Amino acid sequence: MALLSVLTPVLAVVLCLVIGFMVVKSRETETASRAKLTTKGASKTDLRPWVDQDLQDDTESPTGGKDDEEWVDGDEEEDLAHVPYSPLRYPEEKMLQRSKDFYTLLNHRRSVRFISPEPVPREVIDNVILTAGTAPSGAHTEPWTFVVVSDPVTKHQIRLIVEEEEEMNYRQRMGDRWVQDLSKLRTNWIKEYLDVAPYLILIFKQTHGILPDGRKKTHYYNEISVSISCGILLAALQNVGLVTVTSTPLNCGPQLRLLLKRPANEKLLMLLPVGYPAADATVPDLKRKHLDDIMVHF
Numbered sequence: 001m002a003l004l005s006v007l008t009p010v011l012a013v014v015l016c017l018v019i020g021f022m023v024v025k026s027r028e029t030e031t032a033s034r035a036k037l038t039t040k041g042a043s044k045t046d047l048r049p050w051v052d053q054d055l056q057d058d059t060e061s062p063t064g065g066k067d068d069e070e071w072v073d074g075d076e077e078e079d080l081a082h083v084p085y086s087p088l089r090y091p092e093e094k095m096l097q098r099s100k101d102f103y104t105l106l107n108h109r110r111s112v113r114f115i116s117p118e119p120v121p122r123e124v125i126d127n128v129i130l131t132a133g134t135a136p137s138g139a140h141t142e143p144w145t146f147v148v149v150s151d152p153v154t155k156h157q158i159r160l161i162v163e164e165e166e167e168m169n170y171r172q173r174m175g176d177r178w179v180q181d182l183s184k185l186r187t188n189w190i191k192e193y194l195d196v197a198p199y200l201i202l203i204f205k206q207t208h209g210i211l212p213d214g215r216k217k218t219h220y221y222n223e224i225s226v227s228i229s230c231g232i233l234l235a236a237l238q239n240v241g242l243v244t245v246t247s248t249p250l251n252c253g254p255q256l257r258l259l260l261k262r263p264a265n266e267k268l269l270m271l272l273p274v275g276y277p278a279a280d281a282t283v284p285d286l287k288r289k290h291l292d293d294i295m296v297h298f
Contacts (some may be wrong), residue, residue: 014274125201128240141222161255162249201233242275
């Protein structure tokens with residue numbers, strides 16, 4: 001009896017610990033289930049507004065599934081011949097000068113929202129896009145489509161779509177902090193330059209390729225590849241004295257894709273109004289980070 005009287009408090013403590021553990025686990029499971037359901041049924045405004053689901057890199061993999069026969073087997077493609085490569089090599093002094101000159105050129109680049117309606121030679125735009133098309137891409141799939149719009153009616157339709165969504169972004173989706181961060185740049189949902197700029201260049205990423213026989217071809221790292229080409233495009237525009245403002249119109253992709261009659265495997269990544277700067281153009285007096293703030297050297 002003495003032993004039982006000693007063990008009883010211990011057993012009671014153990015029993016309480018077991019019950020407490022079971023209650024905590026039960027609550028954790030319930031919370032996780034609720035979170036899953038909430039995420040599953042969340043509206044677009046409940047999700048992080050800067051993560052546009054239409055821009056996610058949803059590269060499909062030709063492994064598994066019932067539609068394997070719709071995909072091209074990599075083994076079917078011909079092997080590429082390799083050829084000698086001898087790029088220009090400059091003396092060190094010239095290398096240094098060219099690196100400084102190129103930096104100076106691109107350091108003058110600014111996002112410009114005041115664009116002149118003055119015509120720009122079409123051949124210049126063609127050459128700029130050819131330059132963007134030299135970008136590297138996963139397995140050389142070149143997963144980009146550059147849609148150039150100069151038709152005034154189509155440009156205005158694009159503006160209407162963008163402004164409608166952008167007003168909702170500023171008023172509802174973006175949140176107070178994001179809007180406050182943009183206030184110093186004096187931006188809003190009014191995009192007059194979409195009508196004024198002589199050209200709009202809409203860059204679409206191809207989530208996969210479609211061959212003439214209807215089969216699909218995997219486009220590896222398609223979003224990264226197209227993003228690199230966009231960087232080269234910005235440099236090429238600066239090189240010929242044209243300006244633009246990088247625009248990623250949130251939630252406009254599907255509507256613009258349909259307007260421009262692009263296939264379902266293409267997703268809008270960026271929209272660039274392109275032209276000469278307006279005579280009275282202004283830009284924010286921004287400063288760029290020093291080399292020590294952006295480079296780590298081992």
